[in-house]
Amino acid sequence: MNEQHVVIAEESYTTTSDAERAAQLAKVWAEPSGFLGWFKAVHHTTIGKRYMVTAFGFFLAAGLLAGAMRLQLAFPEAHIMSPDLYNQVFTMHGSVMMFLFAVPMMFEALSVYFVPLMVGTRNIAFPRLNAFSYYLFLFAGLMLFAFFFVNSGPDRGWFSYVPLSGPDYAPGKRADIWAQLITFTEISGLCVAVEVIVTVFKLRAPGMSLNRIPIFVWGEVVTSFMVIFAMPGVVVASTMLLLDRTASTQFFNPAVGGDVLLFQHLFWWFGHPEVYIIFIPGTAIVSTIAATFSRRHVFGYMALVLSLIATGFIAFGLWVHHMFATGIPQMSEGFFTAASMMIAIPAGTQIFCWLATILTGKVVLKTPMWWVLGFFFVFIIGGMTGIFVASVPVDLQVHDTYFVVAHFHYVLIGGAVFPMFGAFAYWFPKLTGRMLSEMLGLWSFWLFTIGFNITFFPMHILGLRGMPRRVYTYPADAGWTALNQIESVGYIFLFLGVAVFLYNVWHSLRRGEMAPANPWQAGGLEWATASPPATYNFLNMPTVNGSEPLWDALPDQPVVSGMHEDVREIVTTRILDAEPEGRDEMPGPTAWPFIAAVVTTALFIGSIFRPIAVSIGAIPLAIALIGWFWPTREESQRRARRNIWEQS
Amino acid sequence: MSFRSREFFAFALLVSLCACKREQRIFDPGSAASQPAGATPLTEVGAGTSPPPGNRPNAIAESAYAVGEGKRLYQAYNCVGCHANGGGAIGPALMDSEWIYGSSLEQIHSTIVQGRPNGMPSFAGKIPDYQVWEIAAYVRSMSGQLPSDVAPSRSDHMPMVVPEQSRPKEHPGAEHPQPVITEPQR
Numbered sequence: 001m002n003e004q005h006v007v008i009a010e011e012s013y014t015t016t017s018d019a020e021r022a023a024q025l026a027k028v029w030a031e032p033s034g035f036l037g038w039f040k041a042v043h044h045t046t047i048g049k050r051y052m053v054t055a056f057g058f059f060l061a062a063g064l065l066a067g068a069m070r071l072q073l074a075f076p077e078a079h080i081m082s083p084d085l086y087n088q089v090f091t092m093h094g095s096v097m098m099f100l101f102a103v104p105m106m107f108e109a110l111s112v113y114f115v116p117l118m119v120g121t122r123n124i125a126f127p128r129l130n131a132f133s134y135y136l137f138l139f140a141g142l143m144l145f146a147f148f149f150v151n152s153g154p155d156r157g158w159f160s161y162v163p164l165s166g167p168d169y170a171p172g173k174r175a176d177i178w179a180q181l182i183t184f185t186e187i188s189g190l191c192v193a194v195e196v197i198v199t200v201f202k203l204r205a206p207g208m209s210l211n212r213i214p215i216f217v218w219g220e221v222v223t224s225f226m227v228i229f230a231m232p233g234v235v236v237a238s239t240m241l242l243l244d245r246t247a248s249t250q251f252f253n254p255a256v257g258g259d260v261l262l263f264q265h266l267f268w269w270f271g272h273p274e275v276y277i278i279f280i281p282g283t284a285i286v287s288t289i290a291a292t293f294s295r296r297h298v299f300g301y302m303a304l305v306l307s308l309i310a311t312g313f314i315a316f317g318l319w320v321h322h323m324f325a326t327g328i329p330q331m332s333e334g335f336f337t338a339a340s341m342m343i344a345i346p347a348g349t350q351i352f353c354w355l356a357t358i359l360t361g362k363v364v365l366k367t368p369m370w371w372v373l374g375f376f377f378v379f380i381i382g383g384m385t386g387i388f389v390a391s392v393p394v395d396l397q398v399h400d401t402y403f404v405v406a407h408f409h410y411v412l413i414g415g416a417v418f419p420m421f422g423a424f425a426y427w428f429p430k431l432t433g434r435m436l437s438e439m440l441g442l443w444s445f446w447l448f449t450i451g452f453n454i455t456f457f458p459m460h461i462l463g464l465r466g467m468p469r470r471v472y473t474y475p476a477d478a479g480w481t482a483l484n485q486i487e488s489v490g491y492i493f494l495f496l497g498v499a500v501f502l503y504n505v506w507h508s509l510r511r512g513e514m515a516p517a518n519p520w521q522a523g524g525l526e527w528a529t530a531s532p533p534a535t536y537n538f539l540n541m542p543t544v545n546g547s548e549p550l551w552d553a554l555p556d557q558p559v560v561s562g563m564h565e566d567v568r569e570i571v572t573t574r575i576l577d578a579e580p581e582g583r584d585e586m587p588g589p590t591a592w593p594f595i596a597a598v599v600t601t602a603l604f605i606g607s608i609f610r611p612i613a614v615s616i617g618a619i620p621l622a623i624a625l626i627g628w629f630w631p632t633r634e635e636s637q638r639r640a641r642r643n644i645w646e647q648s
Numbered sequence: 649m650s651f652r653s654r655e656f657f658a659f660a661l662l663v664s665l666c667a668c669k670r671e672q673r674i675f676d677p678g679s680a681a682s683q684p685a686g687a688t689p690l691t692e693v694g695a696g697t698s699p700p701p702g703n704r705p706n707a708i709a710e711s712a713y714a715v716g717e718g719k720r721l722y723q724a725y726n727c728v729g730c731h732a733n734g735g736g737a738i739g740p741a742l743m744d745s746e747w748i749y750g751s752s753l754e755q756i757h758s759t760i761v762q763g764r765p766n767g768m769p770s771f772a773g774k775i776p777d778y779q780v781w782e783i784a785a786y787v788r789s790m791s792g793q794l795p796s797d798v799a800p801s802r803s804d805h806m807p808m809v810v811p812e813q814s815r816p817k818e819h820p821g822a823e824h825p826q827p828v829i830t831e832p833q834r
Contacts, residue, residue, distance in 0.1 A: 082673075084673045150671075151671045151672065152670075152671045163804060166804065167800075167801030167802055167804070168800075168801065168802070168803055168804040168805075169716075171712040171713050171715065171716030171800055171801075172670055172671050172712035172713060172716075172797075172798075173670070173671070173712075173797060174671065245801060248802060253804045254804070255804050255805045255806070609797060
């Protein structure tokens with residue numbers, strides 16, 4: 001295994017010219033400093049870190065809301081919370097976890113930070129759009145919690161079905177706030193999807209042909225395409241809901257030819273792929289960690305990539321299995337049961353590839369690997385109960401009971417949160433330049449895993465005994481008390497597990513051991529640069545010779561030369577074989593994306609109260625966008641000089 | 649650090665300032681049987697009647713939930729039977745600006761509780777008091793006397809226009825039966 005032959009990390013400058021070049025690049029790619037500089041930052045590592053911290057903050061907030069629910073349900077006939085507050089709390093928990101934590105963390109945060117590093121380029125494509133998407137995401141969360149604290153939190157469940165959320169049955173502004181939260185977060189997701197696709201297809205390091213793209217990057221690309229096809233569905237649904245409620249349209253009103261089920265179709269057209277949008281990055285993380293800690297290339301690279309793509313396709317063919325209880329025709333029920341079962345094929349392929357990787361490798365059991373093993377255990381149980389609920393007769397029995405709650409917590413926490421903690425343990429040295437404590441990492445892993453199973457396993461039994469989801473309390477003689485109390489005790493373990501993780505991070509940031517560039521001897525390009533990476537990512541832009549670039553590098557692996565280093569220049573390559581194609585220039589820091597995001601936020605929040613806010617808000621938004629895209633003379637001239645066809 | 653915490657407190661203050669009563673919900677106003685709307689003695693009849701001694705729950709007229717409940721109760725207690733959906737039929741219209749017995753919340757409350765001549769029965773002892781207040785608030789909302797973010801939205805069952813799908817089937821000339829060609833032409 002070769003180490004750092006490809007790219008010269010900062011520690012290993014050999015010549016004075018390298019140090020001079022590093023200083024020059026650092027000057028060109030510098031992020032603005034100071035208070036105002038905070039709003040101008042456009043580098044993907046800066047924005048990616050903000051994404052991670054913000055999304056994790058929302059994870060903690062939604063976790064505390066879950067604690068409030070467990071406290072309420074720990075005793076029968078409890079009145080710690082009013083039924084109204086409980087409705088808001090479970091809706092907030094679900095909406096925040098899905099829209100403000102799971103997708104932003106698994107897709108946006110991780111891909112913004114790691115995809116450009118893994119494909120060996122200097123910044124993500126469309127960096128200003130990237131900053132814009134982050135601010136929209138941040139403002140969405142702030143808006144939601146601000147409204148929650150003034151007793152206006154959404155209270156119709158995280159999927160806010162009509163007619164319950166429609167104009168006739170949802171008084172006040174709560175459902176409107178939910179609808180605009182969706183619009184915010186989905187626009188932000190769509191922005192990142194476009195950036196990731198362009199980054200991966202046009203900005204890969206020379207030599208990184210399609211069959212050498214790291215699995216994690218493949219996962220994020222498949223996710224991006226899914227985002228592009230899925231998210232418009234929910235944006236349309238939430239906007240139609242908002243129009244029905246504020247502008248007297250009748251999309252969902254059956255009395256005048258609207259359709260209530262249309263909302264469910266549009267929502268689950270997004271909502272089911274959403275589960276895979278969360279889960280595919282998780283599996284891609286598992287593939288990455290399993291390969292690194294088994295000390296071998298991942299088994300069945302091609303099979304893994306194809307099953308990611310297959311999952312992406314099949315995910316769009318099974319949304320109706322969320323609607324088995326709505327009285328749809330039996331033919332559709334049969335079709336969507338079969339389609340739901342079919343997703344087990346790519347999932348199974350992946351699991352067997354991971355098992356083969358681990359069984360034939362020399363496993364090093366570090367914390368990230370423990371999280372991967374925990375993922376296997378939890379996620380496979382979730383997959384098993386998935387087969388239960390994919391079959392119509394069983395689903396009709398357990399629909400809207402705690403059995404379903406148990407199922408989706410096993411797949412979502414197993415499929416996303418376990419890989420996420422694994423990813424933190426794995427990439428923390430790269431993010432911060434410091435190592436996490438192994439011992440504390442194991443403590444948090446075991447506390448979390450045990451707590452998770454104590455909390456969520458009894459829910460299967462509760463659901464089979466008939467406890468419906470979303471009830472704020474239950475009678476003492478229903479026979480549900482003991483199991484509910486066990487679950488609430490499990491929450492304490494979960495809480496401690498996350499608390500130990502937070503302490504670990506805090507402690508390591510202050511006194512952690514300094515991390516070398518490649519502490520795990522891994523093969524990905526992100527390990528070829530310093531920890532944490534400089535703002536120009538790589539001193540020499542790398543070339544690639546295999547799917548694990550550092551393991552497969554030749555002893556004299558070439559680097560890219562001939563770049564202008566006095567501007568933010570990057571190499572563009574061809575889609576299939578990543579042959580170098582040209583050079584392009586990245587835009588620099590600016591505050592316009594922040595201003596545009598503030599204006600968009602005002603427009604969206606205003607439209608909750610007055611539809612005219614869209615028309616009025618369009619004016620400052622247009623001004624912000626004009627400022628954003630205002631060309632500068634030198635930049636245009638440089639662009640013209642690079643274009644060899646126009647010169648002749 | 650101090651800068652950040654100051655910013656945070658400013659934000660928290662801002663948030664608490666805009667706290668609104670619109671979303672307040674009262675879920676346990678007492679059981680329906682224990683607090684029936686009491687019949688206050690009838691005095692004189694006219695718009696100038698003094699409001700009943702104040703047990704008016706202030707929150708109701710400002711709570712979107714309470715007004716929404718009032719809308720549902722307006723149907724449930726068959727106010728629709730005489731007043732239709734506000735347009736008036738046997739009883740007077742409620743969505744215009746003419747008020748025979750007063751337009752304030754208290755006055756509408758007494759109208760419902762006491763009854764009025766020429767057909768309005770007294771609902772004293774028949775409807776729990778908090779529900780009378782909710783209905784009264786909804787009645788006010790019909791003539792636009794409540795803020796628009798408190799007033800309930802349209803009802804799904806009341807179409808404002810005839811939808812395209814519910815038009816009677818038309819028979820344009822081209823739909824008349826055409827001669828059927830039995831043998832293929834050669």
